[in-house]
Amino acid sequence: MKIMYMGTPDFAVEPLKALYYSGHEICSVITQPDKPKGRGYGLTPPPVKVFALDNNLEINQPQSLKKIFFEEYLKKISPDVIIVAAYGKILYPYIINYPKHGCLNIHASILPRHRGAAPIQRAIMEGDTKTGVTIMQMDCGIDTGEILYKLECDISENDNFETVHNKLSELGALAIIEVLNMINKETLNPVKQEDYGVSYASKIENEDCLIDFNLSSVQIYNQIRALSPVPLAYTTLNNKKIKIIEAKVISSINDDSSYDIGEVLPAPKGKLYVKCLTGIIEFITIQPEGKRNMKASDLFNGRYINNGDKFK
């Protein structure tokens, strides 16, 4: 079966790897064009491209998937199935309907919850304790197709974006291999998505990263871990941006102390406790702008912060 694989970031690498090493015929890898990234605007290839290059796979990085740019190439490759994992662009119907087995999407949530661009982050942010991957037969809606297969996993208290992301990309790899087996054995059983429990996981924007201390410590903790290690939640102190890498909920109940929201509280030596609307959060590892990662205690040692200072 000729597979065209469409994917871009790290999440999409594991499934591609699994397909490649299990001997499936990957006749083309489609990924986003290299983008200028970081200081100095160096062109950076997406992770999927790096893997494809290392393994001498056919690569195409179309600027657009519109018919005039892509149809000819699609016909030339004429895949039997297209597998899509976090490609980053909407596929047009002419593409979805082209392969004999259609387009299969590896989605990092249990659909219909968290349809959309950032299912992993949104699941953690909302305090979900379970998530998973869904393999879906793509149709023209956003993550609305029939479910072919799914694998669940837990989100534990200590998970962050990175750990959940890694678990799910491995599950995605297992799941897509299984679905291809089912196709070969003709045991596939597509199921329509439920009508209830639908939610949308919109892309993470800059404002999603700003910490609002007018929330509970648990909500803030979930936000911090959902965005760690990238792009990281942040707050500001004395007009300097501070990213929070690691945090911990110290208290989730409201105390009637007179401290202000966002204020640095008295704490055991070297610990940084901050008052939230409800409860107290400890910042453990942080990164002030222009600086490297550091322990919260370093802020006190360097006279950067004092009890009573306020984050905004």
Added chain:
RNA sequence: CGCGGAGUGGAGCAGUCCGGUAGCUCGUUGGGCUCAUAACCCAAAGGUCAGGUGGUUCAAAUCCCCUCUCCGCAA
């Protein structure tokens, strides 16, 4: 050449503008106090101030020039 911050004992910083004894908070090591301690007291070790063995100067962490590295923004 996208904009900006930064490199000083093991960590985080001050000192740089205005050149003149290497400083602070912590950690480490040793000792003391204590029923005890991550607390307190005393003492010590540890730095060619990113690099150029660059320029200016009687004298450079500090001023000038070049290089390297790290980080924030933007994309």
